[in-house]
Amino acid sequence: MHLFNTLSGQVEPLAPSDGATLRMYACGPTVYDYGHIGNFRTFLQVDVLRRFLRSQGIAVRHVMNVTDVDDKIIRNASAAGLAISDYTRKFEKAFFEDLDALQVEHPEVLARATEHIPAMVSLIERLAAQDIAYRAEDGSWYFRIARFPEYGKLSKKDFTGIADGARIDVDEYEKDSARDFALWKAPKPGEHRWDTPLGPGRPGWHIECSAMAMEYLGDSFDLHAGGEDLMFPHHENEIAQSESASHRIFSRHWFHVRFLLVEGRKMSKSEGNFYTLRDLLLRGYKPSAIRMLLISVPYRQQLNFTFEGLAAETVAVERLRTFRDRIEKTHWPQRPDAGDGLAVSDVAAAARESKARFTAALADDLNTAEARAAIFEMVRFVNARADAGALFESDKADVLDALRHFDRVFAVLDDHDAEWTRFTLNWAEREGRLQEAAPEVLATRDLSDAQIQALVDERSQAKRTRNFARADQIRNDLAAKGILIEDSKDGVRWRRK
RNA sequence: GCACCGAUGGCGAAGUGGCUAACGCGCUGGUCUGCAAAACCAGUAUUCGCGGGUUCAAUUCCCGCUCGGUGCUCCA
Numbered sequence: 001m002h003l004f005n006t007l008s009g010q011v012e013p014l015a016p017s018d019g020a021t022l023r024m025y026a027c028g029p030t031v032y033d034y035g036h037i038g039n040f041r042t043f044l045q046v047d048v049l050r051r052f053l054r055s056q057g058i059a060v061r062h063v064m065n066v067t068d069v070d071d072k073i074i075r076n077a078s079a080a081g082l083a084i085s086d087y088t089r090k091f092e093k094a095f096f097e098d099l100d101a102l103q104v105e106h107p108e109v110l111a112r113a114t115e116h117i118p119a120m121v122s123l124i125e126r127l128a129a130q131d132i133a134y135r136a137e138d139g140s141w142y143f144r145i146a147r148f149p150e151y152g153k154l155s156k157k158d159f160t161g162i163a164d165g166a167r168i169d170v171d172e173y174e175k176d177s178a179r180d181f182a183l184w185k186a187p188k189p190g191e192h193r194w195d196t197p198l199g200p201g202r203p204g205w206h207i208e209c210s211a212m213a214m215e216y217l218g219d220s221f222d223l224h225a226g227g228e229d230l231m232f233p234h235h236e237n238e239i240a241q242s243e244s245a246s247h248r249i250f251s252r253h254w255f256h257v258r259f260l261l262v263e264g265r266k267m268s269k270s271e272g273n274f275y276t277l278r279d280l281l282l283r284g285y286k287p288s289a290i291r292m293l294l295i296s297v298p299y300r301q302q303l304n305f306t307f308e309g310l311a312a313e314t315v316a317v318e319r320l321r322t323f324r325d326r327i328e329k330t331h332w333p334q335r336p337d338a339g340d341g342l343a344v345s346d347v348a349a350a351a352r353e354s355k356a357r358f359t360a361a362l363a364d365d366l367n368t369a370e371a372r373a374a375i376f377e378m379v380r381f382v383n384a385r386a387d388a389g390a391l392f393e394s395d396k397a398d399v400l401d402a403l404r405h406f407d408r409v410f411a412v413l414d415d416h417d418a419e420w421t422r423f424t425l426n427w428a429e430r431e432g433r434l435q436e437a438a439p440e441v442l443a444t445r446d447l448s449d450a451q452i453q454a455l456v457d458e459r460s461q462a463k464r465t466r467n468f469a470r471a472d473q474i475r476n477d478l479a480a481k482g483i484l485i486e487d488s489k490d491g492v493r494w495r496r497k
Numbered sequence: 498g499c500a501c502c503g504a505u506g507g508c509g510a511a512g513u514g515g516c517u518a519a520c521g522c523g524c525u526g527g528u529c530u531g532c533a534a535a536a537c538c539a540g541u542a543u544u545c546g547c548g549g550g551u552u553c554a555a556u557u558c559c560c561g562c563u564c565g566g567u568g569c570u571c572c573a
Contacts, residue, residue: 027573035573042573072571155568156501205571227573258502259567266566296521297510302503302566309509312522319521322536361511369511373520380520383537387528468531475534486535493535 001056001363003049004300006231006254007154011365014253017222021059024050025213025251026107027226027234030067031091032076034276035098037294037305038267042227042257044291045299045366047104048409049225049255052362055408063216064107065209066092068114069202074191084192085114098277101287101420103411111212113203119211120203121196124183126245136175139186139199145179148240154254155232181237183207206237213251214242224251228258260294260303267305280310281424282433284441284482284497286417289314295410298367316376317412320403323379324413326386327399329490335392347385351398354378355405362409375406418496421445443481444496452483456494459485 003014016022026046029035050060067073068088077087092112099106113120124141127133132147145151145159152159159179182204187193193200213221219242226235235254242250259266262273280290292313297303335345344352354374361370382399385391407413425445428434434442455474462471475485482497 029573039573070571157569228567229572232568233570257573259573261566264565292521293509300502301510304509306509309522312509315523316521319536326536367511369509369520373511376520380538384539387537463531466531472532479534484535487530487533488536489529495535 001052002365003253003255004365005252006256007252009156012253014223016058017220017252021061022053022223023061023063023217023221024223024225025063025065025209025217025221026224027209027230028064028066028107028110029091029095030070030072031088031095032070032072033091034278035095036267036274036276037262037280037290038227038260040098040102040104040277040290041260041294041303042225043099043104044102044294045257046225046255047102048295048299048362048366048368050105051409051411052366055405056359056363060108061217062107063109063111063213065111065113065212066095067205067208068092068112069192070205074202078190094278097423101277101281101416101423102291103287103416109216111216113208113212116208116212116215117194117196117203119215120207121184121198123207123211123214123241123245124198127183127241130244132244133183134176135199136186139201140182141184141198142175142180143183143237143241143244145177145181145240148244150243151240152236154236154239157232157236181206181233183241206234207241209234210238210241210245210250213238214246219246219250220248221251223253223255225255225257228256231256255299257299258302260305262305263307264304278424278427279436281421282428282437282441284421284438285310286314286317287420288317288412288415288417292317292410292412295368296372298365298369300365320375320379321413321415323383324400324403327382327396327403330386332386332391332393332396333389335394345392345395347382347391347395348398350378350381351395351402355402358402358406371406372410375402378402421496440480440482440497444483447481447483452478452494456485456492460492 001014002011004010005012014022026043029039046062050062053060066088069084073084073088077084080087096106124133127143128135128141130147132144133141134144135141184198184201184207185204186199186201192202194202213224224235224238231254239250261267262271262275265271265273267273267275277287277290281287289310290313293305293310294303296313354377357374358371361367361374364370378399382391382395403413421441422445425434425437425441428437455478459471459474462468462474478485478494484495484497486493486495
């Protein structure tokens with residue numbers, strides 16, 4: 001496949017350099033709060049990448065870090081009167097629950113910063129041995145940027161002005177250059193600290209990722225991913241640290257996912273358009289629709305997240321699910337003129353073409369918009385043939401195969417939505433946040449499937465006796481609680497809206 | 498302020514130097530239905546932010562402008 005590489009500024013082939021396994025590192029969450037939809041756009045796009053690679057038969061070794069110590073965590077934990085690990089554990093757990101709700105595959109390796117302090121220390125020691133890392137008067141360690149001439153090659157910034165190492169003491173600490181960044185931070189009074197050969201303190205953010213990536217993937221690996229904001233300084237610093245230590249190319253390929261807008265504006269707490277995944281689930285939006293929306297706009301485009309768009313994706317996902325059900329569960333007629341049995345029907349041909357177009361679109365820099373268009377075109381065509389009585393049992397395999405292929409990457413066809421909504425409501429109840437749930441969502445919660453089925457059956461009975469007033473009453477009551485009843489030739493079906 | 502990215506129908510968006518500008522939603526009409534809803538089908542941009550240029554030909558390339566976003570500081 002081909003993928004844009006931030007480092008070269010070009011779309012380039014991507015393949016495992018060892019010919020077997022694609023080794024990739026993706027910056028994970030800092031677990032100080034619940035994840036928001038912006039976070040998840042990045043994780044979802046990385047998921048699309050790894051799912052597509054795997055669907056193409058490429059093995060993936062994906063390492064993701066969890067930053068479970070940083071300034072914010074230390075501040076919040078002490079404000080809550082908790083040990084750092086007690087504070088972060090809750091949000092780390094919530095993060096993985098959110099990934100599960102969104103059908104995001106877990107990485108092969110999960111690396112917590114606090115469990116890799118020795119690797120970070122030894123990396124800093126390697127740099128210190130070359131005088132690239134130096135200790136400041138307060139006990140913090142810094143990276144000497146003037147010693148890495150390529151600094152800026154990822155973010156395309158020009159730092160030649162500071163390469164002379166002119167001493168600029170604008171900081172509270174004694175750095176040799178204002179641009180030099182912290183590798184190891186001396187502890188402040190009362191702060192959690194690790195006692196190491198470097199002295200007491202805690203790791204800087206950037207050294208974390210370098211140390212853990214190199215520990216699990218080697219000095220040099222295939223791909224490094226993250227949100228666009230991480231390009232500078234985080235990833236630039238990772239490159240500087242790692243390549244200074246190893247004298248090898250750190251990551252060959254850099255994958256950056258663009259930020260999203262919410263209702264046309266930057267998402268921020270002050271704008272009032274800041275949403276965690278859980279906020280949306282409490283409002284009754286489905287995880288499948290959120291996944292579909294966040295995936296459908298190619299990763300290099302800014303995505304405008306709107307509630308109208310989310311509602312649209314809910315319908316789009318439902319249409320695909322209905323289509324699969326229809327194809328799978330209907331007993332289609334045998335083809336009348338099977339003839340030589342070699343000719344490919346127009347339906348089968350359309351399905352194969354759709355599958356090929358889908359794969360080609362994703363192979364072309366992960367064009368998810370084009371890929372899903374290929375599937376929807378097949379859906380429309382096959383539905384039309386089915387309505388015309390020209391869909392046959394022998395076409396089924398190709399159509400379902402194309403859908404399976406689609407869903408290995410998009411992962412929206414299997415319906416886990418109600419399950420996650422219920423999970424989120426239970427969580428909200430424990431957290432005392434149930435009042436944030438939409439009334440319709442709460443109403444549905446108290447209705448078990450059996451109760452709904454009983455009402456649906458009662459309505460069918462009422463219809464049979466032509467008691468339409470009672471039938472309509474039940475239908476309206478259920479609708480008010482978010483339950484939709486659908487009558488079809490094959491019987492009555494209901495679902496949670 | 499400096500640097501970079503984007504601007505396509507009501508909304509979200511794909512795409513291309515010339516063929517009918519994908520796809521989803523919405524809307525309108527139809528099929529189905531006791532009526533609805535759902536489901537399905539069909540129709541729905543003489544036009545790609547504005548101005549100029551290059552070209553036989555530009556939405557697509559170049560320049561300027563306007564607007565939106567991002568980085569330069571924590572941020573997915």
